[in-house]
Amino acid sequence: MKSKEQDGERAVSPFLRWAGGKSWLLPQLSVLLIDLEFKDYYEPFLGSGTAFFALKGSHKSFLSDMNEDLILTYQAIKDSPEQVYKALRRLKNTEEEYYRIRSMNCRRTATKAARFIYLNQTSYNGLYRVNSKGEYNVPYGFRKSLKFDRSRLERASNFLVKQNAVLSHQDFEDALASVGCEDFVFLDPPYTVSKDDENGFIAYNEKIFSLDDQKRLRRCIDIIKEKKAYYLLTNAHHPTILSIFGNSGTCIEVHRQSCIGGKNARRGLVREYVFTNIPMKRNAQKEVAYA
Numbered sequence: 382m383k384s385k386e387q388d389g390e391r392a393v394s395p396f397l398r399w400a401g402g403k404s405w406l407l408p409q410l411s412v413l414l415i416d417l418e419f420k421d422y423y424e425p426f427l428g429s430g431t432a433f434f435a436l437k438g439s440h441k442s443f444l445s446d447m448n449e450d451l452i453l454t455y456q457a458i459k460d461s462p463e464q465v466y467k468a469l470r471r472l473k474n475t476e477e478e479y480y481r482i483r484s485m486n487c488r489r490t491a492t493k494a495a496r497f498i499y500l501n502q503t504s505y506n507g508l509y510r511v512n513s514k515g516e517y518n519v520p521y522g523f524r525k526s527l528k529f530d531r532s533r534l535e536r537a538s539n540f541l542v543k544q545n546a547v548l549s550h551q552d553f554e555d556a557l558a559s560v561g562c563e564d565f566v567f568l569d570p571p572y573t574v575s576k577d578d579e580n581g582f583i584a585y586n587e588k589i590f591s592l593d594d595q596k597r598l599r600r601c602i603d604i605i606k607e608k609k610a611y612y613l614l615t616n617a618h619h620p621t622i623l624s625i626f627g628n629s630g631t632c633i634e635v636h637r638q639s640c641i642g643g644k645n646a647r648r649g650l651v652r653e654y655v656f657t658n659i660p661m662k663r664n665a666q667k668e669v670a671y672a
């Protein structure tokens with residue numbers, strides 16, 4: 382998946398920052414997908430769409446997420462990147478401007494999308510968090526380098542058009558209803574359990590994505606397999622997750638370096654699980670684990 386340049390295709394990178402983004406997984410995905418021929422592409426937990434933007438070839442792509450503003454932003458980037466950029470370039474990266482924009486209610490689609498990208502780029506850690514009234518409440522991030530240049534938005538827009546992207550704001554189960562034979566589904570749900578914590582179940586994300594949602598996802602995977610489509614799921618390294626998805630396909634333990642903590646950050650090795658029914662050539666499991 383990463384070898385777009387080798388294929389003469391120019392790399393397209395996500396235009397958003399996203400908690401749980403999967404750029405670190407791209408080398409592993411490229412090993413797994415190297416010989417896979419598939420029809421349509423599905424990504425029902427879209428976030429910043431790291432895996433989508435790394436797709437090779439041309440596949441009709443069904444992209445969705447529960448976050449309505451996120452999907453509106455993708456649609457605006459697909460339809461009219463120039464208008465979004467015009468609205469975006471008027472916004473200044475200062476603390477005062479940040480809180481002014483954060484409290485704004487926009488009406489036009491392009492302005493709403495510009496606000497979303499602006500907050501994503503200038504907020505603390507690029508988090509998306511809303512209060513009980515649905516108002517975005519992440520503080521200012523004091524970041525110097527921002528990624529909203531015109532060419533990045535244009536490249537993302539061209540790629541969405543090229544892949545014939547169909548964007549929708551919906552729950553993953555509804556999004557997966559139309560999966561057909563030989564389609565490929567990339568699943569990257571929010572992690573319900575604390576990563577790599579072997580000492581029992583910790584429901585730290587229970588409100589966002591519950592254990593019942595994980596079980597619902599498992600039932601969707603069974604349907605995907607019945608339809609003879611392919612899936613690849615990434616999830617937390619945790620006994621509870623293994624008990625839900627362990628027998629759904631091949632289970633691969635992958636490792637990545639992680640920055641733990643804020644001010645006193647230190648590097649740590651984090652394990653995660655990948656579950657998939659993609660047929661694997663000999664030794665691929667090892668290559669994937671250590672890619």
Ligand SMILES: C[S@@+](CC[C@H](N)C(=O)[O-])C[C@H]1O[C@@H](n2cnc3c(N)ncnc32)[C@H](O)[C@@H]1O
Nearest residue numbers: 399401402403426428429430431447552553569
């Ligand atoms: C871990 S993030 C995906 C990150 C993405 N793969 C990337 O590279 O940026 C999970 C996403 O799932 C979305 N989500 C949460 N619950 C959902 C649900 N029930 N149905 C669909 N999407 C959901 C969140 O809004 C979030 O964008």
